[in-house]
Amino acid sequence: MCNTLEVVVEGIWRQGEGNLAVRLTAPDGATLPEWSPGAHIDVHLPGGLIRQYSLTGNPDSRKGYLICVARTPDSRGGSRYIHESLRPGQRLAISAPRNLFPLEKADKVVLMAAGIGITPLYAMVLRLEDAGIPFTLHYYVRRPELTAFRYQLAHPFRFGDCTIYHSSAGDSPRHFLPEALTRPVAGTRLYLCGPDGFMTHVRQAALAQGWAPENIHSEAFQPPALSAPAPSDGAFTVTLASTGQRWPVAADQTIARVLLDNGIDVPLSCEMGICGACLTPVTEGRVDHRDSVQSAAEKSGPRQQVALCCSRSLTDNLTIRLAP
Amino acid sequence: MKAHRPTPPAHCSFDPEDWLRLARCWHPVARACDVDSKPYKAVLLDEPLVLYRINGLAVAARDVCPHRGVPLTLGFHDEAGIICPYHGLRFGEEGRCNRIPASPDCPIPAKLNLMTFPVEERYGLIWTCLAPDADNPAPLPTMPHWHDAAFQQINCPPFEVNGFAGRQVEGFLDVAHFAWVHSATFADPDNPLVPDYSPQETDYGFTADYWSTVSNYPAGAEDRAPPGFRWLRRFEMHLPFTATLTVHFPGEDRLVIMNAASPVSARKTRMFAPIARNFDLHIPVGEVHAFNLRVFEEDRLMVETQRPEKLPLDLSLEAHIPADRSSIAYRRGLKKMGFGEFFLV
Numbered sequence: 144m145c146n147t148l149e150v151v152v153e154g155i156w157r158q159g160e161g162n163l164a165v166r167l168t169a170p171d172g173a174t175l176p177e178w179s180p181g182a183h184i185d186v187h188l189p190g191g192l193i194r195q196y197s198l199t200g201n202p203d204s205r206k207g208y209l210i211c212v213a214r215t216p217d218s219r220g221g222s223r224y225i226h227e228s229l230r231p232g233q234r235l236a237i238s239a240p241r242n243l244f245p246l247e248k249a250d251k252v253v254l255m256a257a258g259i260g261i262t263p264l265y266a267m268v269l270r271l272e273d274a275g276i277p278f279t280l281h282y283y284v285r286r287p288e289l290t291a292f293r294y295q296l297a298h299p300f301r302f303g304d305c306t307i308y309h310s311s312a313g314d315s316p317r318h319f320l321p322e323a324l325t326r327p328v329a330g331t332r333l334y335l336c337g338p339d340g341f342m343t344h345v346r347q348a349a350l351a352q353g354w355a356p357e358n359i360h361s362e363a364f365q366p367p368a369l370s371a372p373a374p375s376d377g378a379f380t381v382t383l384a385s386t387g388q389r390w391p392v393a394a395d396q397t398i399a400r401v402l403l404d405n406g407i408d409v410p411l412s413c414e415m416g417i418c419g420a421c422l423t424p425v426t427e428g429r430v431d432h433r434d435s436v437q438s439a440a441e442k443s444g445p446r447q448q449v450a451l452c453c454s455r456s457l458t459d460n461l462t463i464r465l466a467p
Numbered sequence: 468m469k470a471h472r473p474t475p476p477a478h479c480s481f482d483p484e485d486w487l488r489l490a491r492c493w494h495p496v497a498r499a500c501d502v503d504s505k506p507y508k509a510v511l512l513d514e515p516l517v518l519y520r521i522n523g524l525a526v527a528a529r530d531v532c533p534h535r536g537v538p539l540t541l542g543f544h545d546e547a548g549i550i551c552p553y554h555g556l557r558f559g560e561e562g563r564c565n566r567i568p569a570s571p572d573c574p575i576p577a578k579l580n581l582m583t584f585p586v587e588e589r590y591g592l593i594w595t596c597l598a599p600d601a602d603n604p605a606p607l608p609t610m611p612h613w614h615d616a617a618f619q620q621i622n623c624p625p626f627e628v629n630g631f632a633g634r635q636v637e638g639f640l641d642v643a644h645f646a647w648v649h650s651a652t653f654a655d656p657d658n659p660l661v662p663d664y665s666p667q668e669t670d671y672g673f674t675a676d677y678w679s680t681v682s683n684y685p686a687g688a689e690d691r692a693p694p695g696f697r698w699l700r701r702f703e704m705h706l707p708f709t710a711t712l713t714v715h716f717p718g719e720d721r722l723v724i725m726n727a728a729s730p731v732s733a734r735k736t737r738m739f740a741p742i743a744r745n746f747d748l749h750i751p752v753g754e755v756h757a758f759n760l761r762v763f764e765e766d767r768l769m770v771e772t773q774r775p776e777k778l779p780l781d782l783s784l785e786a787h788i789p790a791d792r793s794s795i796a797y798r799r800g801l802k803k804m805g806f807g808e809f810f811l812v
Contacts, residue, residue, distance in 0.1 A: 190670030220669040228670075410783035418795050420783035436795060438668050 147187065147236040148175070153207055154231055160288040161214045162259060163226060164199075167237065168207040175205050180266035181244035181334075181362070184208065186221075187236040189228075193439050194221035197263040197336075198240060199292075202270050208237075211291055213259035244362035246270060250330035252278040253323045255345055257316070257337030258289070263362070264336055265292050271303060278303035281321045283337070286311045316341065320348055327354045335361040379456040383407070384426045384464045398461070399451040407465065409451055416453035424448055427462035431455040473598030476514045480733035485806055486512060490598035492605045492707060495727045495739045496527065497593045498622050506549045508540040510731045514597060515540075516584075519549050521560050525588060527595040528562045528581035539581075590725060590741040591622040606671060608705035610725045611713050612743045618721075619748050623740040623756050625729075626763045630770040632708045632728040632736040633778035637797055638770050639710050639726040640702055642677050643790035648765050652758065654681055655689070661790035672704035673796045683714045683722065685758060692717050702793060706800045720746035724759075734776060738763065780806060 150167040158164040169175055183197045200209035215222045246252070246267055256264045261282055271278040280303065284290050287309055296305045306321070308314035324333070324345075333349055335342045342361050349359055381398050382389040392401050399409045399421060412420035416434030425447040432442045434450035441448070449463060475486040489512055496509040497518055502525055507518040515530040517539045530538045532551040542552040547566070548559035557566040562581030567573060587594045590610050599605075612618045628635050638644070643661045645654035658681055666675040677700045682689040692698075699715040708728040713721060727739040740759060779785055780802045787795055 188670075190668055192668065192670070220667065220674070224670060412783050412785065413787040413789075415789070417789055417792060418782045418787035419799060420781075420787070435665070436799070 147185075147238055150175075150208070150235055150237055152229060152231050152233045152235065155229060158211050158291040159284075159293060160286075162211055162289070162291045163214075164209060164211045164291075165225065165229065166207050166209050167235065170234065172206075175208060176239045177205060178202060178208070178240035179242055180246055180270045181263045182240040182242040183244075183263075184210070184240050185238035186210070187440060188221060188224050190220065190224075192220050192224065197244075197266075199262040199266045200269070202266050203273070208240075211259065211262045244334075244336075244360065246334075247332060247360070249276065249332040251328065251332075252276060253321075253331060253333045254278060254280040255283075255316070255321075255324075255333065255335050255337075256280070257283040257341040258285075259291070260335075260337030260341070261291050262336075264334060265295070267334060268296070268300070268303065268305065272300050275302050279321070279323050280305040281316075281323070282307045283314070283316055283341070284309060316345055316348075320345075320352075324349055324354075325352050327352055327358075331358065333359045335359065376455060379428075379458070380460045381456075382427070382460055382462040384462050385467065389460070392455070397452055398449070398454070398463075402451065402465070409465075411452055414452045416450045419450065421451040422448040423451055423466075424464040425461060426464050428456055428458040428460050430461065431457045476512075479513045481512065482807065487598060488805055489707065489730060491596065491600045491603075493587065493594045493596045493607045494708065494729050495592040495594050496729060496737075498625065498739065499525070499588050499591050499593050500622065502593055504544050504546070504549075506540045506542055506544060508538075509737075510735075511595065512597060512730055513732050516595070517549065517581075518593060519544065521548060524560070525586045525593050526560075526562050526581075526583060527586050527593070528558075528583045531582075532556060533564075533579050533581065590727075591620060592727065592739050592741060606705075608671070608709040608711070608725070608727070609703075610711050610723060610741060610743065611703070612721060612723050612745070613741065615743070615745070617745040618723075618743040619745070621742040621744070621752050621755050623742065623759050626738040626740070626760070628736045628738060628767060628770055629734065630736055630773065631733055631777045632730040633797075633801065634773050634776070635728045635736050635738060635766075635770050636704075636708050636710055636726060637778065637794050638766050639712070639728075640675070640704065640793040640797060641791075642679070642700070642793070643788070644766075644769070645681050648769060649762060651686060652762050652765060653683055653685055663789060664792060666702075666793050666796040668796070668800075669703075672706040672800050673793075674704070675702045675793045675796070676700075677702065677793075683716065704793070704797060704800065706797075706804055707806070716746065720744075722746075 151170045153166040153168045155163055155165050178198050180202050183195045185193050185195055187193050196210040198208050199211055212222055212225045214226045252271055254264045268280055290307055335345050346359055376394045378393050380389050380391050390401050390405055392398055399411055402409050410420050412418050417436055419436040430447055430449045433453040473490055475483050479486055494511055496511050502518045502520055504520050509516045509518055516527055517530040518527050530540050532539055534556055535553055537551055537553040539549055539551055543550045548557045550557045555568040556564055558581050559565045562583040564575050564579035584595045584597055585599055587607055590613050646656050646659035650656040662679055664675055664677045666673045678697050682692055684691045696717055701713045703711045711725045713723045723743040725741045729737040731737050780798050
């Protein structure tokens, strides 16, 4: 698989009720790519599942990555797999860290987490403490037992403090806002992570208190987009590996149309990228995947296939192995 | 269980390689409540089986007396086991022969023990696996809510379909046929539209969350749902032949139906349907059986007349529309398991 790293599950342990912390290291003990708080990795799980998890813990440690995964009752497989099947010693493929939620320059930082949303913010706490930037963390959980990193967060910090609220005790962000939020100060940034409802509520409340929108940062993971049509489709050529025949594919043509016009049989069925009947192996070139039948893992996997009815090419030429 | 090399039975209707792939999976063969100390007949993947209980434990074995090959399901039983009608040999715990009436003092050779298969009782069904793979054991399908406290457990009588299990299961996953086939039971003939949905691959197959306005209340009682209520139907497909459907009724009401299609042969299917529900508990179980039987009967004509009889895994052989995303995911999943051309007769 391209652009993935192989890691081994070094350890799994309970991090509050319903949460598991998972430490991933390089199999040969090598250092892993650098990351910064707010970064996440794609974790490739068996069965073609790819899930995004925020990195947490000490961002200076490159000996291993730490993620923390909540058990969700309506898991579509990722959380369930990690909670029920993942074992220490198991090897997994991950992506390099990407950061869509970085800490930006600030005089002071307010962090608000709900539930498992603590994971990126806990890494931010450690970085801010290290950098000597004043911070406050407000962390909401339903019940005390559900708290992740509770001992680490109970540790006194020189530059900030952490408060944990329990909605079971009536301390819900719906009922009151921390004082830090009610008086926005220039140079202070707010970082939110948690369920959609929580983030929407806090963001609206902060805006109502006069926070500048550019000082409010949040991240919600989105499932990978199924088919993202490019703003403008370019022309390219398609080559048959078997005969070497090559034809241009104009911006307004599909590969299938060009092949049919040249008397080549194409196994078409749905003609809209949903069924996969026309998936054909690619031997050269990079596919611009437009179909919604292949999984994200297949689209980024080593054995590339192109849906001739709708997909295009990112390279000038695409060579395909069409069965005779 | 006696170790043996799994081989397809005589007159097997499957391709031998595909038979072995299916034989490594768990399949239901009977309702647990239908099996007692009497020999009970079942057929799985063309293999005739005898099922019985001894001291409460279910045994599944090939339905053939190791002595002279007579089916044990023609025989009798007593408190110590099932008895072959030909020479009275008796088989008890774990299928072991425990009596040879013609030679009572003779030691009993191991060759006289029945060829047994592992048994699991789950969701009110007896499941077996003809060719367990010790290195890579197949998982048993799971069913949401079956074990939850507030839920009632119901098991419809098995339903025989003269069709291939793959076609039957695909019909269960199909969301575009409600308005055409099921308008007499629950669907609205004027609401044939299928909103888009997107199946998600899992380690056991896939799940699909299907949101629509098609009510799941019986025809005539649709107004029990608030106007404009959006129904969530969550399908979980456990390859190859077991799917569950969780219908999210208004409020916290849930109905779960497991469609466990047992492949009797390549052309015959025995469908089991455990049901779990946490509402309408006052409605007698007999009425639930009758309602589901009507729904299954509505599907019968379609599934039994589809051609080709088996399921074309080569997706270029049939036409597909966006409503078929689950059926496409199903065929791709089976293909990934290695099933081949046999799915096409």
